[in-house]
Amino acid sequence: MPVKTRHEVRASAIAGLGVFATRAIRKGARVVEYLGERVTHDEVDARYDDEAMASHHTMVFSIDDTWCIDAARVGSDARFINHCCAPNCEAIQYGDRIFIVAREAVPSGAELTYDYQYVVEPTMTLAQLKRVYPCRCGASSCRGTIAAPREKPKSRKRR
Numbered sequence: 001m002p003v004k005t006r007h008e009v010r011a012s013a014i015a016g017l018g019v020f021a022t023r024a025i026r027k028g029a030r031v032v033e034y035l036g037e038r039v040t041h042d043e044v045d046a047r048y049d050d051e052a053m054a055s056h057h058t059m060v061f062s063i064d065d066t067w068c069i070d071a072a073r074v075g076s077d078a079r080f081i082n083h084c085c086a087p088n089c090e091a092i093q094y095g096d097r098i099f100i101v102a103r104e105a106v107p108s109g110a111e112l113t114y115d116y117q118y119v120v121e122p123t124m125t126l127a128q129l130k131r132v133y134p135c136r137c138g139a140s141s142c143r144g145t146i147a148a149p150r151e152k153p154k155s156r157k158r159r
C-alpha cells in the first residue's frame, strides 16, 4: 500500500523552506523519516567547517557516537523541517533510523517543527550560541538558539 503523504514543502515564516501538514496528523504518527547519507562523525567534521557553515551543518543528524545522517546529499523532506523551541513534532530514533513523529495532534496547514537540540562545543557561551546558531521561531518560550539547552529544568516530572 502506498504511503499517504501528509505534508508538503513550501516557504516558511521561520526560515527558508518549511514542511506543512496537508491533512490532520494524529499524535504519535510517524510523519517522515529523516533520510540521508550515512557518514561518520569524522567525515562530517571533514566536510563542514562548523562556524562558517552553521546552517549547512544542521542537516546532519547524529545517530550514535560513530554514525550520522547527512541529509544535504540524498535527504528526504525531513531536512526542510524547521526548528522550534515549542515544537509540534519530535525526532525519535528507532534502531539506526530517525523518524519525525507528531508529539501532539497537528491540524492540516500547520508547519511541522521539532527541537533540533543542536549539539555544540560546551565552551560556547549563550551569547555565542545565539549569534552562531540563532533561533527565530517566534515561540513565547524561544531560547534564542537552536542549540541544545544547557541547563536542566529545575523541576522535572518523574514516575
Ligand SMILES: [Zn+2]
Pocket (backbone or CB within 6 Å): 084, 085, 086, 135, 136, 137, 138, 139, 141, 142, 143, 144, 145
Ligand atoms: Zn526558538
